[in-house]
Amino acid sequence: MxxxxxxxxxxxxxxxxxxxxxxxxxxxxxxxxxxxxxxxxxxxxxxxxxxxxxxxxxDPTLDAIKPDRIGGRATLAMVAESEALRTSAPILGASAGSAATPQIRNVATVAGNLLQETRCWYWRMSQFDCLRKTGDDCPAREGDHRFHVIFQNGPCLMVHPSNLAPALLVLDGEVEVVGGDRSRIAIRDLYPDPAVDWQSTSVLSPSEIITGVRFRSAPNSAFIALKQKQSFDWPMVSGYAALELDGDVITSARTCAGAVAPRPHLLPQVDAALAGVSIDDDRRIRAACELAVDGADPLPGTVYKTTLLPVAIRRAVNAAASLSSPDQGGDA
Ligand SMILES: Cc1cc2nc3c(=O)[nH]c(=O)nc-3n(C[C@H](O)[C@H](O)[C@H](O)COP(=O)(O)OP(=O)(O)OC[C@H]3O[C@@H](n4cnc5c(N)ncnc54)[C@H](O)[C@@H]3O)c2cc1C
Ligand code: SF4
CATH class of the missing domain: 3.30.43.10 (Uridine Diphospho-n-acetylenolpyruvylglucosamine Reductase, domain 2)
Structure with a gap:
């Protein structure tokens, strides 16, 4: 160092x-x-x-957790254990509690989770250059890319590493920032368009500090991670769902996929197909979740993710629909 x-x-x-x-x-x-x-x-x-x-x-507001706000310095463990969030937005506790290990969750913060760098192993090794550094090609394209994208919407094939970012996107989240000329940035605008900028981690300037995140409540919301090993790992694929229900009928849905694209990947086609469907109608829920891979263009080594993604989304939808779900989703 x-x-x-x-x-x-x-x-x-x-x-x-x-x-x-x-x-x-x-x-x-x-x-x-x-x-x-x-x-x-x-x-x-x-x-x-x-x-x-x-x-x-x-500044205690940096650590405080409320039903519609989390301080940027709150740890993943605090988010995972929060009773207030368990009621207002269980998707947050589930996604924070599934990340890393208990030791890491005790230290890692919400802001740091949103701004962590890619896990692409070529990027992580100083011996390799690549498009995201100073190079002019991507060694992952011809190399070992088994944990990379299935939606190729930029020249860099990394997947977004944060568990919390898709959860906050589903909840129309915003980050609060100080140190620049704006005070809020919607999560949907926090990360650059991968077709235009494939080197920046976020749109923040070096002096902008995330002090908190705000979000809408979604009592029927859930997260599912499909992992290679359960002990600690980033997901191979993850599914996020927030539902509005009228009795047993889904009146509106917001779903998102994690670990499949350089940014959290919303699935509006799944949301449209879920509207008006009964939570007991397994056939229609399956058909809607199969649409999650519409537009996918997997790499040779990531074809397997196109099988996993509809499963992760369906399990997240089913967990979100189940008001009595004891575990709010989580690892599967
Ligand atoms: C073994 C292992 C497994 C993991 N598994 C997962 C997983 O499954 N899912 C997952 O999501 N994550 C996972 N992680 C990543 C972990 O969650 C992140 O590394 C952690 O959340 C980073 O938080 P931090 O507070 O330590 O950030 P730091 O390391 O302190 O910072 C990270 C980045 O954010 C910037 N930053 C930090 N705070 C602010 C702020 N307030 N405002 C502006 N910029 C800021 C820093 O400059 C830095 O660039 C794993 C990590 C390990 C080691
Ligand atoms: S996927 Fe992106 S980060 Fe990884 S080697 Fe290619 S350009 Fe670099």
């Missing part, structure tokens, strides 16, 4: 001011839990000259 300076400001305005590149520090970087940042530094992927530690800021 390269030498770097360290500071722990006491408020977010000082942190944002420090995060602007300047004559003293050309590469300042924000740190929350540090789970992703330190990995990247140890691999030599990043060489910041100043670490701005957000964990000492004295």
């Amino acid at each position: 390269n030498p770097f300076a360290y500071t722990s400001p006491k408020n977010t305005s000082d942190a944002a001011a420090l995060a602007k590149p300047n004559g003293d520090f050309a590469l300042p970087v924000l740190k929350s839990g540090g789970m992703d940042l330190l990995d990247r530094m140890k691999e030599g992927l990043e060489q910041p000259d100043l670490i701005i530690d957000l964990t000492r800021i004295e």
